[in-house]
Amino acid sequence: MASTSEPATERPVRSDARRNRERVLAAAREAFTEVGPEVSLAEVARRAGVGQGTLYRHFPAxxxxxxxxxxxxxxxxxxxxxxxxxxxxxxxxxxxxxxxxxxxxxxxxxxxxxxxxxxxxxxxxxxxxxxxxxxxxxxxxxxxxxxxxxxxxxxxxxxxxxxxxxxxxxxxxxxxxxxxxxxxxxxxxxxxxxxxxxxx
Incomplete structure (x- = not known):
């Protein structure tokens, strides 16, 4: 029984991660357009509404x-x-x-x-x-x-x-x-x- 419940618990995590990645990309495009590619990654994370740790998990550099x-x-x-x-x-x-x-x-x-x-x-x-x-x-x-x-x-x-x-x-x-x-x-x-x- 435990094994049948595993996919159900994993899917939301993957979905959240994908949404976070898309939010970071959208925020970065906006920030780079407005400020330039030198904008801080902290500002990108702020605009995306995610923590810097989340940003760095998807984009280490x-x-x-x-x-x-x-x-x-x-x-x-x-x-x-x-x-x-x-x-x-x-x-x-x-x-x-x-x-x-x-x-x-x-x-x-x-x-x-x-x-x-x-x-x-x-x-x-x-x-x-x-x-x-x-x-x-x-x-x-x-x-x-x-x-x-x-x-x-x-x-x-x-x-x-x-x-x-x-x-x-x-x-x-x-x-x-x-x-x-x-x-x-x-x-x-x-x-x-x-x-x-x-x-x-």
């Missing part, structure tokens, strides 16, 4: 927390890309996802730098995996758009990702909140220029 946020953000970005691809049309899906990529790059630019400078190159949250996933989604959406004639044929996924990262770099500290959107619109005109001008 700052790099673990930064890495988890980056990995979670990339997973969400790629999931949205798949949803856009399924909804179509291909040109709109690519444009929509590039907008999401720009927002992701601008929000997480400081986090990525802090993660790497803090030695965030381990196996738990490898940056290379994040990069490969983004490149894979960019290649998929671009290929779909090229097949339907919605994107010029000479573009590569590397071109697109570097273009978006470039826009993020030059606009992340601007006082003009609309500049990133304007530059993205110009970039998207370039993506579609082959169809507009008749060039391949």
């Amino acid at each position: 700052r790099a673990d927390l930064l890495g988890a946020i980056l990995v979670d953000g990339v997973a969400t970005l790629c999931r949205r890309g798949a949803e856009l691809a399924a909804a179509g049309p291909a040109g709109a899906a690519l444009a929509g996802w590039l907008g999401l990529l720009l927002e992701h790059a601008r929000v997480n630019q400081g986090l990525a730098g802090s993660y790497l400078s803090g030695g965030g190159l381990g196996e738990r949250y490898p940056v290379t995996d994040c990069h490969e996933k983004i490149m894979g989604m960019a290649a998929r959406l671009l290929a779909d758009a090229q097949r339907t004639g919605a994107a010029r044929a000479d573009l590569t996924a590397v071109d697109l990702v570097q273009l978006i990262v470039g826009i993020s770099l030059v606009t992340v500290r601007t006082q003009d909140s609309a500049q990133a959107d304007r530059l993205l619109a110009v970039a998207l005109d370039g993506v579609r220029v082959g169809m507009a001008t008749g060039r391949p």
